[in-house]
Amino acid sequence: MFVAFELFSHILFSLCLGYYMMTALQWYNYRIKRVILHFHKIYWHLLFFFIPVLVYYLAGVWAWVYIYFAFLPWLVVWARKLDKPLVLTARVKRFFAFLLFAILFQDFLCLASVNCVNFGLLMPLAASLIISSFYEKLIFHGFYSEANTKLENRSNLVIIAITASFGKTSIKHFLAHILSQKFTIYHTPGNVNTLTGLVQDVNKSLPENIEIYIAEAGAREQGDIAEIAKFLSPQVVIIGQVGSQHIEYFKTLEAIRNTKMELIHSKRLKHAFVHKSLNILPSNIVHEYGDELKRVEATLEGTTFEVFIDGRLESFKTDLLGEFNAQNILSCILVARALGMELETIKDAVKSLPFVAHRLSPMRVGGKLILDDSYNGNRSGMEASYRLAAKHLGRKILVTPGIIESNIEENEDLAKVMNEVFDIVIITGSTNAQTLLRGLKKPKIHLLKDKKGLEELLAKETHSGDLILFSNDAPNYL
Structure with a gap:
């Protein structure tokens, strides 16, 4: 009975690790190098991959207590809070098919061997990732040739x-x-x-x-x-x-x-x-x-x-x-x-140029002027939008995570402009929070770890006649 429980639990655990891997890879266009070297929240790698794997290999049967009562609940809560969850594309489905086959193949080999101590984790994950990457390259080569022929014929x-x-x-x-x-x-x-x-x-x-x-x-x-x-x-x-x-x-x-x-x-x-x-x-x-x-x-x-x-x-x-x-x-x-x-x-x-969605597009709601510039994530564009907001005669409220995928100096310079223009600054996310907090002196500041409480905060802090600028927006994995 325990062997059946251990087999089922190992399959479930391996698939959950694969879920985390594919979510991270999908965010970074399936570039393993970027997931390893440029991932913004490294502690997620620790919580949802490295620590669970270490516990599995070092804690023996007690590992299942950790996996069922800590790892799995954390993973479910984490996945539900993501504003960019894993999309089950054909590529992702193929990866899970490869992974499931690799897990079952290894586990049955282990059951058939008298020397097998426990079911492995890393080999099925690594094998399915390598096979999946190779297979996707083969598929892409065919798609590329087809598209190339279409363009050459036109x-x-x-x-x-x-x-x-x-x-x-x-x-x-x-x-x-x-x-x-x-x-x-x-x-x-x-x-x-x-x-x-x-x-x-x-x-x-x-x-x-x-x-x-x-x-x-x-x-x-x-x-x-x-x-x-x-x-x-x-x-x-x-x-x-x-x-x-x-x-x-x-x-x-x-x-x-x-x-x-x-x-x-x-x-x-x-x-x-x-x-x-x-x-x-x-x-x-x-x-x-x-x-x-x-x-x-x-x-x-x-x-x-x-x-x-x-x-x-x-x-x-x-x-x-x-x-x-x-x-x-x-x-x-x-x-x-x-x-x-x-x-x-x-x-x-x-x-007659129409506004492009989320790129300094204006709307009026409840007497408030809202400027949605959430897809503008560069310093010169963000600074120009702040100078534009300065022309508003009423109170000015900024909602921003700062500049993502840039350097500290640019966020420090941006904070100086925020000081000149805004009455309230709402910082969303932790990536640039400390840099911006050091530079902001004049505005009233609110710090949100994520955007969960943003709507309630804006309802409380703003009123008719205000300008609200949404400047840049970053998914919560950044």
Whole structure:
């Protein structure tokens, strides 16, 4: 009877460890190196992997007491609190199938052997991870070949690829709206910007009857964007502003810059528009942009700016908020002009640009002005939104975790601006809490370990006439 209990418990325990492993891997795009070296909450690794494994091997039969009355309840509570839980994709299901087979195979071998002391944990987990990774690479190779053939067979399709440290999703949406006034276009959905995501998008979603395909290119390692450039082979490229976003992966700004510049190595490149922050040497194909932008005026009602184009200054107006959006729109204006659109058509399109969700989009609720900038996670954009909020005449409340995947200095500098602008600062999460707390002197401060009590706190602390800015948002594993 005890052998049956031990067998069942071992299978359950191993699957739970696999659940934690796959949750962490899914957050970091199945990059084992990133889960090991760049995981933000290392103590989760200790609580849900290393300590349980040690207890299992060292505590004998008493390990089951710990596993059933400590580990499993903690894991269930932890999983329920996640704002980004494990998604049971086909890849995840295949991993669990491999894991279950490996567990059963090992356990029955152990039962058949007189020398087996206990059921192993690490071997089935390691084997299933290796087999799963190999199998997924085989599958991806097939998907990649299929997508590559589709693109090669559509030689008349104009492909525009966009990368930047920040702002690339906004640029994508702005460019799609402007170009749609003349062309039939399709752009990648959501935040799809990896090679795997783009391959899947081409295979499953790319329409037949379009003239232009607009895609984002993201990176966490050098070479990521080179792979995307090789796959898409875009004729038009936008490389937006570069900053220290994701510097924990790249270590230096120079490495970030060089990675972004990989996009211009497309074999079909005709036009590349590269922001001046990259300090490039322009050519007939590669154009530096940024200095064309003049007299930007950003208010809570919209943004006006001038662009030096076609040898003269032209005025533009948009309902979009934030000075930084003028830089993003500028790149779209230049691309639209290069593709032959008339200036007046471009102006009308800029004027009618819709707000992009969670990127400084305003709403009024109960007499309060709410600015949702929760997808803006870079210093220059966040600081610009704070300067914009300063123009509000009433009280100003900030909800933010600070800048994620950046350095201490940037959060210290951001705290100085918070001091100047806000009456109340609500810090969500622990990642940057101590850095921000050291710098904040003037505002009333609330610290939330997670976003669980945020709604109740805002109802208590805010009233009609206030401005509430949601600045950046981070899942609770960061």
